[in-house]
Amino acid sequence: MTSPRRTLLKVVILGDSGVGKTSLMNQFVNHRFSREYKATIGADFLTKELEVDGEAITLQLWDTAGQERFQSLGVAFYRGADCCIVVYDVNNAKSFESVENWRSEFLEQTSSLNNNAFPFVILGNQIDKDPSKRTVPLNHALSYCKNQGGNLTHFETSAKDGTNVSIAFESIARSALENSSHEDYASDLTGSISLLNNTNESGSCAC
Amino acid sequence: MTEQNTRPSAIDCSESNVGIRSKKRHSYSNSLSLKKTPSPEIDKESTTSKVAQFCNRSFNAFRNALGKKVRPGANHFKALDPSFMQARGPKSAPLHTLRRSMSIDSTERTRCSIDRPRSATNTPIKMPVSEGVRLEKMTALLEQPIVDLNALRKLAWNGIPVQLRGKVWKLLLGYMPSNAVRRDDTLVRKRNEYNETANSLFVTGNETLDASLKHQIHIDVERTHPTLKLFQQPVVRGMLERILYVWSIRHPASGYVQGISDLTTPFLFVFLNSMNEINEDTSDIENRVSKEDLLTVEADTYWCLSKLLDGIQDNYIQSQPGIYRQVMKLQELTQRIDVDLINHFNAQGIEFMQFSFRWMNCLLMREFALRHIIRMWDTYIAEGLTGVSDFHVYVCVSLLIKWSEQLQTMDFQDCIIFLQSPPTRNWSDSEVEVLLSEAYLWKYLFSDACAHLK
Numbered sequence: 076m077t078s079p080r081r082t083l084l085k086v087v088i089l090g091d092s093g094v095g096k097t098s099l100m101n102q103f104v105n106h107r108f109s110r111e112y113k114a115t116i117g118a119d120f121l122t123k124e125l126e127v128d129g130e131a132i133t134l135q136l137w138d139t140a141g142q143e144r145f146q147s148l149g150v151a152f153y154r155g156a157d158c159c160i161v162v163y164d165v166n167n168a169k170s171f172e173s174v175e176n177w178r179s180e181f182l183e184q185t186s187s188l189n190n191n192a193f194p195f196v197i198l199g200n201q202i203d204k205d206p207s208k209r210t211v212p213l214n215h216a217l218s219y220c221k222n223q224g225g226n227l228t229h230f231e232t233s234a235k236d237g238t239n240v241s242i243a244f245e246s247i248a249r250s251a252l253e254n255s256s257h258e259d260y261a262s263d264l265t266g267s268i269s270l271l272n273n274t275n276e277s278g279s280c281a282c
Numbered sequence: 283m284t285e286q287n288t289r290p291s292a293i294d295c296s297e298s299n300v301g302i303r304s305k306k307r308h309s310y311s312n313s314l315s316l317k318k319t320p321s322p323e324i325d326k327e328s329t330t331s332k333v334a335q336f337c338n339r340s341f342n343a344f345r346n347a348l349g350k351k352v353r354p355g356a357n358h359f360k361a362l363d364p365s366f367m368q369a370r371g372p373k374s375a376p377l378h379t380l381r382r383s384m385s386i387d388s389t390e391r392t393r394c395s396i397d398r399p400r401s402a403t404n405t406p407i408k409m410p411v412s413e414g415v416r417l418e419k420m421t422a423l424l425e426q427p428i429v430d431l432n433a434l435r436k437l438a439w440n441g442i443p444v445q446l447r448g449k450v451w452k453l454l455l456g457y458m459p460s461n462a463v464r465r466d467d468t469l470v471r472k473r474n475e476y477n478e479t480a481n482s483l484f485v486t487g488n489e490t491l492d493a494s495l496k497h498q499i500h501i502d503v504e505r506t507h508p509t510l511k512l513f514q515q516p517v518v519r520g521m522l523e524r525i526l527y528v529w530s531i532r533h534p535a536s537g538y539v540q541g542i543s544d545l546t547t548p549f550l551f552v553f554l555n556s557m558n559e560i561n562e563d564t565s566d567i568e569n570r571v572s573k574e575d576l577l578t579v580e581a582d583t584y585w586c587l588s589k590l591l592d593g594i595q596d597n598y599i600q601s602q603p604g605i606y607r608q609v610m611k612l613q614e615l616t617q618r619i620d621v622d623l624i625n626h627f628n629a630q631g632i633e634f635m636q637f638s639f640r641w642m643n644c645l646l647m648r649e650f651a652l653r654h655i656i657r658m659w660d661t662y663i664a665e666g667l668t669g670v671s672d673f674h675v676y677v678c679v680s681l682l683i684k685w686s687e688q689l690q691t692m693d694f695q696d697c698i699i700f701l702q703s704p705p706t707r708n709w710s711d712s713e714v715e716v717l718l719s720e721a722y723l724w725k726y727l728f729s730d731a732c733a734h735l736k
Contacts, residue, residue, distance in 0.1 A: 092501065093501040112505060113544075114501075114502045114505045114506075114541075114543070116639070117639035120702055133695075135695065142539065144602065145540070145602075151636060152636070
C-alpha cells in the first residue's frame with residue numbers, strides 16, 4: 076500500500092548575512108543566478124518537487140535572514156525542520172566561524188531530542204571567486220565537520236555557476252527524508268528507537 | 283466643472299443604505315457594488331464621484347452601526363465581538379457581512395479618496411478634494427507664518443502633491459519648524475550637525491569605523507532597490523551608507539537592522555525628486571545636482587529617517603518586541619473581523635509570523651512599488667506618531683481581509699507563497715487609495731475597541 080501522496084520535507088537554511096543563501100536557493104529551485112536579490116528579512120519560503128530514491132518528495136525551504144538580530148524569530152521557522160543547511164562563504168573566515176553558532180542556536184531553539192542524529196549540511200559557497208581570495212581551506216571545513224561528531228555533511232558550492240548545487244541539495248533531501256522516516260519509526264516503535272538514541276548520546280556526552 | 287455641481291453635497295445616511303441589522307442587509311451590499319467593467323467612455327469625474335460616494339456610504343454604514351450601538355452605553359463594543367454576534371445567530375449580521383460589504387471594488391480605474399472627519403462621528407463628510415484644489419489649499423497653508431499642522435495633516439492624509447511633498451513631510455515629521463521665522467536657522471543648524479557627525483566618523487579614515495557594522499550596511503545598500511538605476515549609483519549608495527552608519531552609531535540601543543536601508547529610500551527619493559527631474563531611472567545624478575544640494579538632501583534624509591524611526595524604535599531593538607506586538611495585533615484584529623480566515627490559517631498550520639514579519643519590519647516596502655509606498659507614507663506621516671506603528675497594522679489587516687476568500691481555497695504552501703509575494707507590486711494607484719480608505723474604516727471601528735475589551 077504505497078501512498079500516492081508526496082512526502083513533505085521541511086528544510087531551513089541558515090548562515091551569516093551575504094554568504095549566498097538566497098542565491099543558492101534560487102539556483103537550486105529556478106536554476107538561475109541574479110545580482111538583484113534584496114537582503115532577506117525574516118524568512119522567504121520556496122518549494123521544490125523532486126524524486127529521491129524513487130520517492131516523490133516536496134521540499135519546503137525556509138531561506139532565513141542572516142543578521143543576528145533576527146535570531147529571536149528562529150523558532151517560528153525552525154520548528155519541525157527535517158534538515159538544516161548552514162552556509163558560509165569560503166572567502167570570509169568570519170562566516171565560517173559562525174557556522175557552529177548557527178548550528179547550536181538551531182539545536183537550542185528546536186530542542187531536538189537527539190542532537191547528534193539531526194542532519195546538518197554545511198555548504199561553503201562562492202568558490203567561483205578568485206582562489207587567492209579564499210580564506211577557508213577545504214580541509215579546515217572537513218575537519219570541523221568530522222570533529223563535531225554529529226550528522227554533518229559538507230559540500231563546496233557556487234550559487235553563481237551552479238557547481239555542486241544539485242548534488243548538495245540531493246544530499247539534503249536524502250538526509251531530510253532519512254530523518255523524517257526515523258521520526259516516523261520513533262512514533263511507531265518508541266522502544267527500539269530510544270535504545271538507539273541512548274547509544275548515540277552516550278558517545279558524545281560521556282564527560 | 284458642471285459635473286462637480288451635480289455631485290451631492292452630503293451623503294445619504296439613511297437606514298436603507300446601512301442595513302446592518304435588518305433584512306435590508308442585502309440591499310446594502312447591492313447598493314455598494316459598482317460596475318465591474320466600466321465602459322471605456324465612462325466619465326472619469328462621475329466615476330470618481332461614484333467611488334467617493336461608495337467610500338463615504340460604507341464609512342457611514344460603519345458609523346451608523348457604531349452610532350446605534352455605541353452611544354451611550356458602555357457595552358457598545360460587544361456589538362463588534364464576533365462571539366457575541368455568533369451567539370445572536372446567523373441572522374444578526376455577523377462581522378463578516380460587514381467585511382464583505384466593505385471590500386471596495388477597485389477595478390474602477392479612478393482615484394478614490396475620502397475626506398476624513400477627524401473626530402466627531404456626526405461631522406458631514408465632504409466630497410473628494412481634487413488634486414488642483416488640494417495643491418492650492420496646501421500651498422496657502424504652507425505660506426502662513428506659522429503653518430497650521432492639524433489642517434496640513436487633514437489635507438496630507440489623502441495624498442500630497444509631488445511638488446510639496448518634501449516640505450510637507452519635513453513639517454509633519456517635526457523636522458522643519460512650523461514657524462517660518464525659525465525655519466532657516468533650524469535647518470542650517472540641523473544640517474551642519476549631521477554633516478559634522480558624518481565627517482568626524484568618516485574623514486578620519488576607515489580604520490576607526492566599526493568594521494562589521496560597516497560591512498553589514500555596505501552589503502545591504504548594494505542590495506537596496508537593485509532594479510532601480512537611481513540607487514545603483516555610487517554617489518547615492520555613499521549617501522545611504524553614511525546615513526545608515528550615522529543613524530546606527532547615534533542609536534546604539536537598536537543599531538542597524540536589515541530593512542532600515544529600505545526605509546531610508548522614500549526620503550532620499552522624495553528629496554532628490556524635487557530637484558532637476560530626478561526619477562527612479564536617473565543614472566547621471568552628479569550632472570544634475572550640485573554637491574551642496576546632495577549634502578542637504580543627505581542631512582534631511584538622516585533627520586527624517588530618525589523622526590520616522592523614533593515612532594517604531596522597539597521594532598529594531600534586541601528581540602524586536604515592537605514587531606511582535608504588531609504581528610500579535612494583526613492576528614487579534616483578523617480574529618475579530620474574519621474568524622473563517624483564522625480558522626483556515628489554524629487548520630493549515632500557518633503562523634502570522636511566517637508572512638507578516640517582513641510586512642512590519644519593512645513597512646510593506648518589499649510588497650509595493652516605491653511610488654505607492656511614498657503615497658502610503660503621506661497618510662502614515664499625516665496620521666502622526668502612531669502612523670507607522672498603528673495605522674500600518676490596519677493597512678495589513680485590510681490586505682488580509684481583501685484576500686480572505688482566495689486564501690481560504692489555498693493550502694499551507696500556496697498561502698505562504700501568495701502572502702510572501704502578493705500581487706500588490708503591480709497594483710494601480712486607485713487600488714492603493716482604496717486600501718488606505720479601508721484601513722481607515724477598520725481603524726475607525728477597532729482602534730479603541732481592543733483596549734476596551736481587555
